[in-house]
Amino acid sequence: MYEGSAVPGRLSASRELLRLLIDEVGTPGAAAMRRMPRLLAEVDQHAxxxxxxxxxxxxxxxxxxxxxxxxxxxxxxxEAGWEFPASIDWAVRDWRVVRLLAICLLASDGREL
Structure with a gap:
């Protein structure tokens, strides 16, 4: 059974995009959240x-x-001129990166990143 009305190709592409996002943002972000309670609160709000x-x-x-x-x-x-950061400074974070981290947590469905 496919998730919702997604066709297999779209579901596969969606999973791949989210896996890449978790690698780039989610895994380092999860480590940062363990050190930075304020970041955890921001991510929770974005989620x-x-x-x-x-x-x-x-x-x-x-x-x-x-x-x-x-x-x-x-x-x-x-389109607004933002560029995905080459490296993420979690102490001085852009809200978009926090939103992407929240997406990673939702995509992992509560599992450890």
């Missing part, structure tokens, strides 16, 4: 906003919805 935007506000959105949201966020940010 709630993404859940609200993509669903009922209580459950994690589907893989395809999260990937689509991620693509839209990055595309809009790049």
């Amino acid at each position: 709630a906003e993404v859940r609200d935007a993509l669903g009922d506000g209580r459950t994690a959105p589907s893989t395809v919805a999260l990937a689509g949201y991620t693509e839209g966020l990055i595309h809009a940010a790049e």
